[in-house]
Amino acid sequence: MSKLIKLILVSCILIGCTYEPILLNKNYDFFFSEINYNGDIKINETVKETLSEKTNFGKGNELKLYFSSKKNKQNISSNRQGDATIFKISIIINYNLIKGDEIIFKNEITKQSTYNNIKDKFELLRYEENIIKSLSQKSADEILMSITSIQK
Secondary structure (H helix, E strand, O other): OHHHHHHHHHHHHHHHOOOOOOOOOOOOOEEEEEEEEEEOHHHHHHHHHHHHHHOOOOOOEEEEEEEEEEEEEEEEEEOOOOOEEEEEEEEEEEEEEEEOOEEEEEEEEEEEEEEEOOOOHHHHHHHHHHHHHHHHHHHHHHHHHHHHHHHO
C-alpha cells in the first residue's frame, strides 16, 4: 500500500513540473530604438540580428544599446614540429544600456571555446566561423537576460 502511495505522489510531482525555455517566445517589455556597435564585424552583426529578432519594436520601454566586441584566437597547444594542435577563441563584448540620456547598466561578457586543429584550412575556417556565431548568439542572449533582470 505504501508503495502505491509513493508512486502516486512521485507521479504527481513529476507531472506538475514543466520545462519552458527562458528565451524562446518571450515577450519582452522593452525594445531597442538604437543599436550602435564597433569592433569585429561578424560578431556585431550576429549580436544585432539576434537582439532584433527577439525584441518587438515599439512595445514597452525604449532603450539604446551601445556595444563593442573583440575576438582573440590563441594557440593553446603545439606538437613537436611547432604546429598548433589546440586553439582557443574568445570573444569579449562590452556594452552600455541607455534609457533616455542616462546609462543605466554597463557590463562585459566573455565567452570562449577551445577546439582541435583541422588539417583542411577551409574546414578550419568554417568551423571557427560557426564557433564565433554560436558564441555571439549566446552573448546576445546573455545581454537580453541581464536587461530583463534589471527591468524587474
